[in-house]
Amino acid sequence: MKSVSRIFVYFFCLMILASPALAAEVNLSVAASLKEAINELSDSFARKQPGVKFVKNYGASGALTKQIENGAPSDIFISANPEWMEYLKNRKMVDTSSIGNFTYNTLVFAGAPGKASSMQDLTRLEKVAIGSPKSVPAGEYAIEAFRKAGLDRQLEKKLVMARDVRECLMYAERGEVDGAFVYKTDALLAKQARILFTVPQELYPRVTYPMALTAAGARNRYATAFFAFLHGDEAKAVLTKYGFAVR
Amino acid sequence: MQLSMTVKKSFNDFTLSTGFSVSGDRVGIFGVSGSGKSTLVSMLAGLVSPENGEIVLDGNCLYSSVKQINLPPEQRRIAMVFQQHSLFPHLSVRNNLLYGFKRCPLEYRTIDFAALVEVLKLAGLLDRSVTNLSGGEKQRVALGRAILANPRLLLMDEPLSALDDSLRFQIIPYLKSVSERFGIPYLFISHSLLEMRLLTDTVLVFEKGSMMEQSTSEQLARSRMGQTPVGYINLLNLRCPSPAAGLFAYPWGATRLLLSVGSDRDESMAELSSKDIILFKQHPEAISARNLLQCSVRSLFSSGRKIGVELDCAGNTLIAEVVQDAVDELAITPGSTIYAAVKASAFRMLPGT
Amino acid sequence: MIPLSSTDYDAIRLSLQVAVAATLLSLPLGFAVAYLVTFVRFRGKVVLEVLINLPLTLPPVVVGYFLLLLLGKHGWLGSLLSDAGIRIIFTLKAAVIASAVVGFPLLVRSLRIGMESIDPQLINASRTLGARWYDTLLTVILPLSLPGLIAGSSLMFARSLGEFGATIIVAGNIPGVTQTIPLAIYEYAGSPTSENMALSLCLVSVVISVVVLFLHENMAKKLVRRD
Numbered sequence: 001m002k003s004v005s006r007i008f009v010y011f012f013c014l015m016i017l018a019s020p021a022l023a024a025e026v027n028l029s030v031a032a033s034l035k036e037a038i039n040e041l042s043d044s045f046a047r048k049q050p051g052v053k054f055v056k057n058y059g060a061s062g063a064l065t066k067q068i069e070n071g072a073p074s075d076i077f078i079s080a081n082p083e084w085m086e087y088l089k090n091r092k093m094v095d096t097s098s099i100g101n102f103t104y105n106t107l108v109f110a111g112a113p114g115k116a117s118s119m120q121d122l123t124r125l126e127k128v129a130i131g132s133p134k135s136v137p138a139g140e141y142a143i144e145a146f147r148k149a150g151l152d153r154q155l156e157k158k159l160v161m162a163r164d165v166r167e168c169l170m171y172a173e174r175g176e177v178d179g180a181f182v183y184k185t186d187a188l189l190a191k192q193a194r195i196l197f198t199v200p201q202e203l204y205p206r207v208t209y210p211m212a213l214t215a216a217g218a219r220n221r222y223a224t225a226f227f228a229f230l231h232g233d234e235a236k237a238v239l240t241k242y243g244f245a246v247r
Numbered sequence: 248m249q250l251s252m253t254v255k256k257s258f259n260d261f262t263l264s265t266g267f268s269v270s271g272d273r274v275g276i277f278g279v280s281g282s283g284k285s286t287l288v289s290m291l292a293g294l295v296s297p298e299n300g301e302i303v304l305d306g307n308c309l310y311s312s313v314k315q316i317n318l319p320p321e322q323r324r325i326a327m328v329f330q331q332h333s334l335f336p337h338l339s340v341r342n343n344l345l346y347g348f349k350r351c352p353l354e355y356r357t358i359d360f361a362a363l364v365e366v367l368k369l370a371g372l373l374d375r376s377v378t379n380l381s382g383g384e385k386q387r388v389a390l391g392r393a394i395l396a397n398p399r400l401l402l403m404d405e406p407l408s409a410l411d412d413s414l415r416f417q418i419i420p421y422l423k424s425v426s427e428r429f430g431i432p433y434l435f436i437s438h439s440l441l442e443m444r445l446l447t448d449t450v451l452v453f454e455k456g457s458m459m460e461q462s463t464s465e466q467l468a469r470s471r472m473g474q475t476p477v478g479y480i481n482l483l484n485l486r487c488p489s490p491a492a493g494l495f496a497y498p499w500g501a502t503r504l505l506l507s508v509g510s511d512r513d514e515s516m517a518e519l520s521s522k523d524i525i526l527f528k529q530h531p532e533a534i535s536a537r538n539l540l541q542c543s544v545r546s547l548f549s550s551g552r553k554i555g556v557e558l559d560c561a562g563n564t565l566i567a568e569v570v571q572d573a574v575d576e577l578a579i580t581p582g583s584t585i586y587a588a589v590k591a592s593a594f595r596m597l598p599g600t
Numbered sequence: 601m602i603p604l605s606s607t608d609y610d611a612i613r614l615s616l617q618v619a620v621a622a623t624l625l626s627l628p629l630g631f632a633v634a635y636l637v638t639f640v641r642f643r644g645k646v647v648l649e650v651l652i653n654l655p656l657t658l659p660p661v662v663v664g665y666f667l668l669l670l671l672g673k674h675g676w677l678g679s680l681l682s683d684a685g686i687r688i689i690f691t692l693k694a695a696v697i698a699s700a701v702v703g704f705p706l707l708v709r710s711l712r713i714g715m716e717s718i719d720p721q722l723i724n725a726s727r728t729l730g731a732r733w734y735d736t737l738l739t740v741i742l743p744l745s746l747p748g749l750i751a752g753s754s755l756m757f758a759r760s761l762g763e764f765g766a767t768i769i770v771a772g773n774i775p776g777v778t779q780t781i782p783l784a785i786y787e788y789a790g791s792p793t794s795e796n797m798a799l800s801l802c803l804v805s806v807v808i809s810v811v812v813l814f815l816h817e818n819m820a821k822k823l824v825r826r827d
Contacts, residue, residue: 066792087792127690132773134791160690161773161787175673176689176772294724320727321735327728333721337743346739347729396729 024051026223027073027216029064031080031209032164033105033138033183037242038078044238045229052222060164062135068093068214075217076227078102078209081137085210095218102211102230104245107141107199110187111172111179116196119145119203123154129171129180132161137207138168142181145203169193183207185243248272248400248432254290254300254310263287263456266300272432275447275464277440283456284436288402291434292327293320305399324355326393330405332385334377340388341373347396355397358429366425367391383414387421394425401426401433407442412598416516419445441480444468472521472568473551479521479566482597486514494537494591500561505537507591516597521555521568523593527586528577538589540565544581547574558587602796604804610776611784612804618692618767618780619760622699623753626707630752634711634745635737639723656705660765663702667770671697688770695771695778699760706759707752714748715741747820754816758809781805 030038035058042054057064057072061079065087068074077094079085088094109116116122131139139161146152160177162168168180172193179196187195211230217223229235236246253266263283276284289295290310291302299312304325309318326347334343344363348356364370367387372380377388386406393401403422407415423446426433435446443450443464450467452459462470472479485497488509495509497517506517531539542558542565549555554574558565567587569579579585604612636642637649655663671678671688681688688694718741726736764782771778773787781801788798 060790062791066790069792084792126687127774132787132790134787134794157774157777159774161775161779163790171772292724292728294727319732320724321730321732323728324730325728327725329721329725331719331721333719333725335722335726335740346726346731350730350735392729 024222025053025055026220026226027055027057027075028078029057029059029068029072029074029076030078031061031064031137032058032166033080033186034058034078034103034209034244035166036189037185037239037244040238041230041235042226044234045226049222049225052226060131060136062137063164066135073216074214075220075223076211076213076230078211079137080105080207080209081140082208082210083137085212088212088214092215094212094214096212098213098218098227099210100212100231102209103239104209104247105183105185105207105243106201106245107138107145107181107204107207108184108187108195109179109197109199110169110182110190110193110195111177112175112192113194113196115178118197119149119151119199122151122158125158125178127160127177128155128158129160129162129168129177131165131168131181132163136162136164138165138181138183141204141207142199144205145181145199148203188243248274249305250274250291250400250434251303252287252291252300254287254297254302256286256290256295256297258286261456265453265457267451267458267461269449269451269461271449273426273447273449274432274434275443275450276434276436276453277438277443277450277467278453279438282453284453285404287453288327288404288434288436291400292325292402293318293323321350324396324399326396326398326401328386328389328393328401328403328406330408332382332389334385334388334392336376336378338377339373340369340375340377340380343377343388344369344373344391344395347392347398351397358395358397360395363391363394363425363429366428367421382410383418386410386418390418390421390425394429394431397429398431401431402436403433404436405438407437407439415442416445416597422446440464440468440471440475444480444482469548469555469566470550472555472566473549473553477520477522478553478568479550479555481519481521481565483517483519483563483594484514485517488515500563502540502561504589504594505591506594508594508596510596518595518597519565519589519593521566523589524565524567525588526556526567526569526573526577526579527588530586531588534588535590536588537591538587540587540589542585542587544579544583544585546581547579556585558585560587602800604800605797607775607779608784608797608801608804611779611781611801612808614692614695614776614778615761615780615782616808618695618699618763619757621696622703622760623707623757625696626700626704626756627749627753630704630707630711631742631745631749634708634715634748635741637708638712638715639741652708653705655702660698660702660763661769664698664766664769667694667698667701667766671770690770690772690774690778692771692778695763695767695780698766698770699763702763702766703756703759707756710752710755711745711748714745714751717748718744750816750819754812758812761805761808761812 028038046052046054061081061084065084068077068088069091085099089096089099116125122128130142133139133143146155160171162171165182165186169182169186169190171177172180173190187193213223213227239246249270251268255264263286278284286295290297296317302310308316309323310316367390369387369391372384377385407418437443447464450464451461452467468479488495488497491505494505494507497504497506540560542560545557545559547554547556553568554571556567556569556579558567565587633652637645669675673682678688722740723736726740731739762782767780768783773779773783785798785801788794
């Protein structure tokens with residue numbers, strides 16, 4: 001019995017020593033297209049502020065929203081669509097005062113060179129990948145662009161639904177689709193796919209990335225510190241480097 | 248039918264190795280279970296391949312390890328009736344019967360369906376499902392199915408062993424009549440000497456994987472007499488019984504027999520063991536046994552420790568069993584007259600007849 | 601309960617199409633393989649048995665990935681087909697193939713059990729009555745393995761209705777073209793506002809499964825009664 005109580009004591013000590021580490025954890029829920037930028041920024045912040053541990057969750061904004069709504073731990077939420085931020089704001093899951101626009105992006109069509117050069121060319125293609133409009137803002141924007149351009153009926157059976165923008169790109173890179181609607185920032189990271197054309201801005205609303213602290217995040221001093229960091233100049237520089245617009 | 252077989256096959260616990268030649272239309276293979284009879288027959292049908300040897304039937308080579316011949320079962324024209332009827336459960340009686348017939352080349356489809364149905368008394372069953380038949384009916388259908396395929400040789404592997412006694416002896420006449428009527432020779436496998444005697448002429452005796460002797464069923468029965476507890480079973484064809492003071496009187500040759508059991512059938516077969524016949528040198532004046540027959544001795548034979556006495560009684564043959572001492576005491580010699588006494592209760596009717 | 605949209609009806613139609621096609625496609629091969637494994641003796645049978653059962657033990661996404669490697673544009677078989685103008689990936693054909701591969705071991709397993717229960721003496725009887733091996737196969741083995749066939753088919757059908765992992769990889773999520781019920785529900789489930797619609801479709805899925813199982817039980821009973 002003595003050995004059992006000894007194990008208990010060891011565990012207890014470990015827990016106490018570990019708690020400061022837990023306190024320094026920052027949970028990020030970020031739209032997939034910001035992955036590289038946020039990775040760089042969080043690494044940079046971690047070097048300046050040792051002891052901070054980032055838990056990063058990248059995905060489609062709709063899916064992330066759902067997770068947060070269902071209680072997944074999250075301190076900072078960056079969505080690719082104001083709609084999802086509104087959704088969480090209405091459910092009082094974000095700190096309203098912290099909501100602001102983080103950055104902006106543009107929608108492009110990426111694929112193998114020569115496949116298409118304008119929206120009209122799309123009707124000649126066999127398969128086109130978009131993020132599922134039910135949960136991926138880029139997909140919603142693409143659908144809106146089709147509708148405004150009068151192409152939605154013709155493109156109906158050609159659309160392959162992907163989980164998020166990265167998967168779209170993956171399909172395009174692999175050649176399983178003729179091209180994909182992704183953000184300019186994603187297309188810049190592609191190895192084989194090229195930007196074939198930029199979708200005219202009048203066909204879809206401006207891609208805005210609202211950012212906010214969640215209720216839990218507002219109480220986490222490391223989270224608030226990182227939040228402030230994301231508003232700073234270094235962040236703007238990194239975003240621009242990756243192809244995002246900061247104004 | 249002319250068959251010669253030389254085969255060898257080893258199994259885990261025993262080896263089957265034999266060579267024989269036999270001709271005739273009603274051949275039996277006799278032996279206890281495990282003596283290799285079933286395997287032998289499977290090899291003949293082509294269902295199992297020997298390790299080496301040769302099988303020739305009516306001049307056609309079915310198998311030869313030397314000449315690399317091994318005809319598949321479907322080309323051998325040898326049909327089988329199994330112990331378990333093995334009727335196709337998804338086909339009706341009619342379609343079971345016709346299964347082999349349909350697969351016969353046209354020139355061999357000589358068996359008349361209606362005639363067969365009549366002989367086997369299957370008329371009322373033709374459109375029934377085979378799962379609703381009694382054991383005896385199933386075996387008759389199995390027999391009919393095999394016959395209709397017009398095989399060169401019919402193999403019957405203990406076809407009666409799964410039936411109860413009364414049924415067994417009912418089916419035997421069918422087996423004989425069908426084979427005779429349609430001219431199909433058969434090879435009948437059994438461990439029952441009685442079945443052998445009723446169905447076969449030549450018998451091959453198998454033991455531990457090889458053939459021990461080849462003789463007639465009659466000879467076999469005689470040679471086994473002293474080794475079995477029931478002795479030699481005399482089989483008597485009796486007909487037209489009439490009642491006689493609580494017993495049944497059957498005419499028998501020039502005289503008559505009184506039996507305590509009778510049958511309401513016209514024709515029956517009765518069994519009488521050689522052990523139940525008592526011999527008298529002189530006519531006993533009064534005796535309780537109701538049957539007292541005057542016979543003359545035809546011959547004597549020995550079997551084990553007993554002596555078999557072949558008697559000629561009013562034109563019929565009876566075999567009685569005695570010990571050597573009795574032979575000496577009564578001076579039983581061929582040609583001498585002897586009296587045979589048999590109790591009325593010693594007779595038994597063959598079940599089902 | 602929210603009424604079903606036209607894409608939902610598409611999903612239901614596609615699911616049924618894929619399940620029926622996959623089952624029908626697999627039947628001849630499944631029967632042949634089950635026959636081989638049950639009645640024919642040959643070297644290396646164990647290898648065949650392992651291969652058949654492999655899709656059962658692998659995660660469906662792994663099966664999907666292997667199919668992608670095989671049938672993709674640059675794949676081993678896919679490149680040949682692509683030259684001939686045949687496209688498999690991201691079409692309904694791929695969904696059928698995915699369901700067929702994943703359900704195949706279930707079909708073979710049921711067929712095997714059915715075939716193994718056939719009395720070998722019946723096959724011997726058939727051969728001695730003059731039937732060649734294919735004759736025996738069609739007139740004795742096939743009718744008597746019908747219960748196993750039905751059980752296997754319904755199992756495979758039901759499995760196809762629920763196939764997701766391999767399907768999403770090789771057929772993709774294309775509404776109206778390859779989006780079967782599980783894929784449609786997955787898409788709904790990813791979005792916070794569409795959960796109710798997922799529920800309606802789930803209910804349809806349950807109803808179909810219940811009907812299939814019901815029919816299967818009924819047919820099985822009928823066959824048993826006949827015997």
